[in-house]
Amino acid sequence: MSNFWKSLMTVRCIHTCRTSLRETPNNLKGKSVSSQKWLVRQLKDPYVELAKQEKYRCRSAFKLLEINDRFNILIPGLVVVDCGAAPGSWTQVAVKHTNADGSISNKPKGIVFAIDRLPIYPIDGATVVGNMDFTTQLAQDTLRNLLNGKQVDLVMSDMAPNASGVKHMDHDNIIRLAYLALKFALHISKVNATFLAKLWDGGQSTQFEQDVGKFYKNIKIVRPAATRDDSSEKFVLAKGFKGLKTS
Template sequence: MKCFFRNLIANNLHTCAVLFREVPRNLKGKKHSSQLWLTRQLQDPYVEKAKRENYRCRSAYKLLEINERFKILQPGHIVIDCGAAPGSWTQVAVKATNANAVQKDAGGIVIGIDKQPLYPIENATLLGGMDFTAAESQNELLKILNGKKADVILSDMAPNATGVRDLDHENIIQLAYSALRFALQITKGNGVFVCKLWDGGKSQQFEKDLIRFYKYVKCIRPEATRDESTEKFLVARGFKGIKSTSSSTT
């Protein structure tokens, strides 16, 4: 019984210490939006968890939940991570596909690309400072694939938000279609496409377009998504190919 109370007190003290540590400091002179961001970061349990588990960003837990639910990443898979910076989805993919050769299963291949610099991730090929939507960037990806097809295309791409909801929605839809067009070229039969969207009037049409090419399409809002965010993810599985459809996407 003494041990029980001792552990209870110790845990409560640890919790209090964490709470006190999470009080933001040095906010003087910062914009209100910056103050809100810092406060939110310090109070976000996924930020702390990502630090403990050595993920570069809290967004890792969105892909981890998607993979847990749909089993989209398997050992030996070839994965392309579009909008990879800072690299947390790439980290998840490296582990899940056995690109790090930790398991006895087949080893996967993981390629990440982003406009922003990408610091090295062991057992992943990274293309930092490259705009995925540019033809030369996609050609570089094709060179790396060297004729191989990908099992999974991930797109966590998002534009810089302007604060104008309709404009931001239009911009992310354009990125989503860019990723989809590329996926249609290089995805294996029964492959997977995962894409982030923000709520808006064109989301439904994009989902309908996915259904033309994939057997199963599911919309998911992972638990790690912040309450104030309008983001959602479309998980499209069972790539059917493009021969059966006569018209192209937007």
């Protein structure tokens, strides 16, 4: 049994225990309604507790862990770029599974780059670029300089805009981010590389998936178990980059 599925069993145990206890926060006084809802949801979410136990910075680590467990996109020795990385949980997973920290002596050592417009505390084994917006040319040029001619095995994007509550606007904004990540990936990836990007359901999702399919051999739409029930989140996983024609 893989470590991810062991963790998932632990999640189910935590969820069962918490459901039976019906815990509620005792520090809601003076907080806005939205803050109260967030605190209640966090307390009831077993992935939040498990992330603390496993020393991941955020529950989203379990989304990438499941995707990797199912599709084997992270192996020792790979070069990975993590776009929209803050607070760093996907980067932590990437470092561990590519051996970027050199913790497995008999396996090749990977390279992981992480970028976000928010600050990112250092992560052993990763090159972190915080306070820099991936959508700018400066940020992308910075990543290219750090790569120093290396081609990338995996570009992954967990980028998402700040939700406005206007569904079509939020969808348009996350599609824009996904296209920017895709364009970047097409120019830095090696042949047969992998691309992973987060989307929210909406009218442009199908077109984006079709456009990705023009450049990659295999496309899958993945909704990990750690995705919350009330979320329209899904991930486009593209494997087998065909390369770009240069003539």
